[in-house]
Amino acid sequence: MGSTAATTGAVTSADGTTIGFHQFGRGRGVVLLSGGYLAAQHYTELAEALADTFTVYVPDRRGRGLSGPPGEQYCMARECEDIHALLTGTGAHAVWGHSSGGLIALQAALTLPAIQKVAVFEPAVSMYGTFDLSWIPRFEREMDQGRLAAALATFTKGVGASRGTDVMPRWLLVPMLDAYLRMERRRSRPAGEATVESLVPLQRLDVRLFRETASSEGFAGLHADVLLMDGEKTPPPVRRALDALQRTLPDARRVTLRGVGHEAPVNRRGAAERVAAELRAFFGDRPA
Numbered sequence: 001m002g003s004t005a006a007t008t009g010a011v012t013s014a015d016g017t018t019i020g021f022h023q024f025g026r027g028r029g030v031v032l033l034s035g036g037y038l039a040a041q042h043y044t045e046l047a048e049a050l051a052d053t054f055t056v057y058v059p060d061r062r063g064r065g066l067s068g069p070p071g072e073q074y075c076m077a078r079e080c081e082d083i084h085a086l087l088t089g090t091g092a093h094a095v096w097g098h099s100s101g102g103l104i105a106l107q108a109a110l111t112l113p114a115i116q117k118v119a120v121f122e123p124a125v126s127m128y129g130t131f132d133l134s135w136i137p138r139f140e141r142e143m144d145q146g147r148l149a150a151a152l153a154t155f156t157k158g159v160g161a162s163r164g165t166d167v168m169p170r171w172l173l174v175p176m177l178d179a180y181l182r183m184e185r186r187r188s189r190p191a192g193e194a195t196v197e198s199l200v201p202l203q204r205l206d207v208r209l210f211r212e213t214a215s216s217e218g219f220a221g222l223h224a225d226v227l228l229m230d231g232e233k234t235p236p237p238v239r240r241a242l243d244a245l246q247r248t249l250p251d252a253r254r255v256t257l258r259g260v261g262h263e264a265p266v267n268r269r270g271a272a273e274r275v276a277a278e279l280r281a282f283f284g285d286r287p288a
Contacts, residue, residue, distance in 0.1 A: 006047070008066060009057075011089035014081040015073070020066020021059040021086065025051025029092025030283055031083070032058045035099025035124070036206050037199040039064040042266045043098075049276035053284065057090050061101070063202050065194060070202075076107055076209050083108040083115075093117065094283045098265050100124040100206035103213065106245075109224040119227035119282055121275065122234060122262050124159075124206065126214040128244035131159055131237055136211060140204065148200045149178035155203060160237035161262060218248050226252035227282040229275065233261035253282065 010020040022040050024047045032043050040058040047056040060067040062074065062082065071078060083095065083104070093116040097105030102123025109118040126133070135158030142151035153173045156165045165173055184196040226249050230242050234256075246254055255278050257264060257271065264271035 011085040013085045017068040019059055019082045021057045024056040025054055027054040029090050030054045030056050030094045031086055031092050033097035033101030033105050035101045037203045041193050045267045045272040046265050046276055049273045053280050070205055076212055079104045080108045080111055084112055087114045106219050110219055110222045115224050117225045117283055121229040121265050122238050124210055125241045125245050126210045127216045127218045128241055130240040143204050149174050152177050160235045220248050228252050228254045230256050231260040231264050232258045
């Protein structure tokens with residue numbers, strides 16, 4: 001386990017947006033990208049587990065924590081510009097991403113030669129026709145109405161994010177999610193740590209990326225070394241998407257962690273060290 005001591009820093013992206021990051025450890029640089037309504041604060045355990053081997057940079061993506069707002073022209077290109085600024089500012093050549101952060105990591109690796117190795121945990125890849133996108137208008141309406149629990153229910157059911165929520169009726173799921181958000185709001189937390197409720201609206205930005213890339217040609221042109229990761233409890237739509245990605249990238253390594261699901265890399269779930277062990281082995285190898 002690495003040291004818990006962390007510092008902060010920042011780089012400036014191409015459009016002038018500040019991208020702040022948390023820095024852990026010493027060694028070759030690795031950038032960790034958060035998914036959905038998560039932020040750097042949710043990946044502390046994973047960063048600490050890697051800190052004895054690498055210098056780990058965990059940025060707050062746009063709209064989160066140490067970073068500036070998404071901007072009116074938010075899209076995948078802005079996210080890739082942010083990664084470029086991070087790589088230039090830190091000298092890192094390895095990137096890992098979780099969920100939509102995995103989608104960003106793959107797209108960045110496709111367009112940025114500085115990325116030599118890219119690892120992803122259940123990336124939110126939408127370009128292989130494995131996801132139904134018909135739920136998005138309802139999700140957007142509920143977000144516009146400020147009905148966060150309803151929007152989350154629509155999202156989780158739409159993408160099949162969880163085996164449990166997939167079969168649960170909405171009349172039960174929505175109040176459960178609302179109670180969870182209220183509980184999280186009341187939970188004591190370190191100074192500066194955002195509530196889940198305040199981060200949930202950012203999910204619509206990731207849905208924008210999900211929809212934007214649905215018609216792209218995928219990642220067949222990617223030349224970086226690739227590690228694909230998922231959990232044994234991964235729901236079928238996510239697994240089908242990862243299987244399709246693996247067919248596109250036949251040289252990629254594939255690792256499935258037993259007994260865990262989509263939440264494996266985040267804090268307080270007990271699996272961050274297992275994710276870190278695979279990343280140490282992958283990123284520790286010199287690029288071919």
